[in-house]
Amino acid sequence: MNNTDLKKYPVLPVVPQHVGLIMDGNGRWAHARGLPRLAGHRAGVQCLETVFRAAVEFGVSILTLYAFSTENWNRPESEVRGLLRILGDTLQNEIDKLDEHGVQLRHIGDLTPLSEALKRPICSAIELTKENDRLIVNVAFNYGGRREIVEAVRDIVRLGIPPEQISEETIAEHLYTGGVPDPDLIIRTSGEMRVSNFMIWQGAYAEYYVTPTFWPDFDRDEFYQALLAFSHRKRRFGEVEIG
Ligand code: IPE
Ligand code: IPE
Ligand code: MG
Numbered sequence: 001m002n003n004t005d006l007k008k009y010p011v012l013p014v015v016p017q018h019v020g021l022i023m024d025g026n027g028r029w030a031h032a033r034g035l036p037r038l039a040g041h042r043a044g045v046q047c048l049e050t051v052f053r054a055a056v057e058f059g060v061s062i063l064t065l066y067a068f069s070t071e072n073w074n075r076p077e078s079e080v081r082g083l084l085r086i087l088g089d090t091l092q093n094e095i096d097k098l099d100e101h102g103v104q105l106r107h108i109g110d111l112t113p114l115s116e117a118l119k120r121p122i123c124s125a126i127e128l129t130k131e132n133d134r135l136i137v138n139v140a141f142n143y144g145g146r147r148e149i150v151e152a153v154r155d156i157v158r159l160g161i162p163p164e165q166i167s168e169e170t171i172a173e174h175l176y177t178g179g180v181p182d183p184d185l186i187i188r189t190s191g192e193m194r195v196s197n198f199m200i201w202q203g204a205y206a207e208y209y210v211t212p213t214f215w216p217d218f219d220r221d222e223f224y225q226a227l228l229a230f231s232h233r234k235r236r237f238g239e240v241e242i243g
Contacts, residue, residue, distance in 0.1 A: 009058070009224050012231045016184035018062040019055070019226075020206065022198055025190025025214030032214075038082040043216035045090050052103060054220040055135055058227055062136040064108070064183060066198050070144030073113075084118060087141060091121045095128065102134025108176035109143030110151075138180070145200035148175050177202055185230045187223075189215040207233045 023044055030040030048065075055063055068083055075083075098105060105125050114122070152174035156166060172178065182202040188194075191212040195203065209226045211218070234241060 012058070012227055014231050015059040015227060016207075016230055017060070018064065018181050018183045018185075019060050020064045020066070020183040020186040020199055020203065021051070022066045022186065022188035022192075022196065023215040023218075024188055024192055024196075026216060028190060029214035029216045037079055038086070040214075040216060041083060041086055045086060047216055047218055049094075050219055051223060052098075052101070052135060052137065054223045057220075058224065060135075060227075062138065062180065062183075064138040064140055064177075064199065066140045066143065066196075068109075068141045068143070069197055070110070070142060070147050071197065073142075084114070088118050088121065091125050095121070095125045098125075098137075099129050099132065102132045103129060104132040104134075104136045105129045106136060106138045108138050108140050108148075110147065111142065113142065136180075138177070140198070143176070143198075145195075145197045149201060151176075171201070175201060182206065185209060185226065187211070187226045189213055189218050205235070205237055207235065 026040035026044040027037040028040075029043060030037050033039075052063070067087070072083070073080060095105075107122055107126060111119050111122065149171070152171055155174045156170060161170065177199075182204070183199060183206045185208075186195075186199065186203055186206045187209045189211055191210060193210055199206070207230055209229050211222060211226065213222055
């Protein structure tokens with residue numbers, strides 16, 4: 001950071017380790033410009049590079065991006081097809097750059113309904129970047145928090161774990177995010193005050209931040225404002241604050 005930046009973005013006393021991003025409002029962004037919804041989704045991918053750079057700069061180590069929910073299959077077929085194409089194109093065009101910048105790409109959700117042509121580049125991107133440690137980016141694609149809990153329960157039953165041995169930790173370990181710390185901050189763009197099935201277990205004690213900005217306009221400054229708001233929150237985790 002240079003001096004002007006330090007004035008505009010003073011170093012924050014606390015920074016969330018893991019930030020979840022509910023990237024909402026692409027359709028409304030496009031509609032406001034008289035563009036098709038898919039143009040909004042493409043614009044939504046464009047701003048990711050800025051967000052990744054800002055995450056590294058401000059000291060965030062893990063980002064989880066909500067890209068496609070288990071409920072988003074209920075959208076018109078042409079939009080769903082377009083979103084799948086955007087995922088494939090983005091992987092193809094950006095993976096080398098992401099790798100060079102030290103991004104470790106991961107996926108959470110259910111890949112089974114995706115075509116082989118899409119699963120293959122996803123798996124190779126994960127493999128290629130698995131040793132990178134500058135920024136972990138979890139992509140939640142075909143992700144649903146309830147589905148994730150159902151799958152965890154199925155795993156636990158399949159393993160024959162006795163009921164009395166099942167703890168909160170057991171469930172957490174069997175979620176897609178097993179081993180990843182819970183999100184400290186979940187940011188939702190476009191003003192909606194709901195969770196929409198995103199990290200419903202892991203977000204139990206996350207701080208939420210909602211901005212009216214549509215996702216394609218989310219930038220470094222917006223990110224900083226969210227982190228600044230987080231730094232002023234008092235996280236009590238059910239306890240009484242002392243002092
Ligand atoms: C978020 O933008 C992206 C996805 C859900 C895939 P939307 O497509 O939900 O945009 P709005 O909410 O209709 O504006
Ligand atoms: C949540 O946005 C899912 C993603 C951002 C991928 P939606 O637009 O699907 O959520 P709802 O339908 O407004 O709750
Ligand atoms: Mg939406």
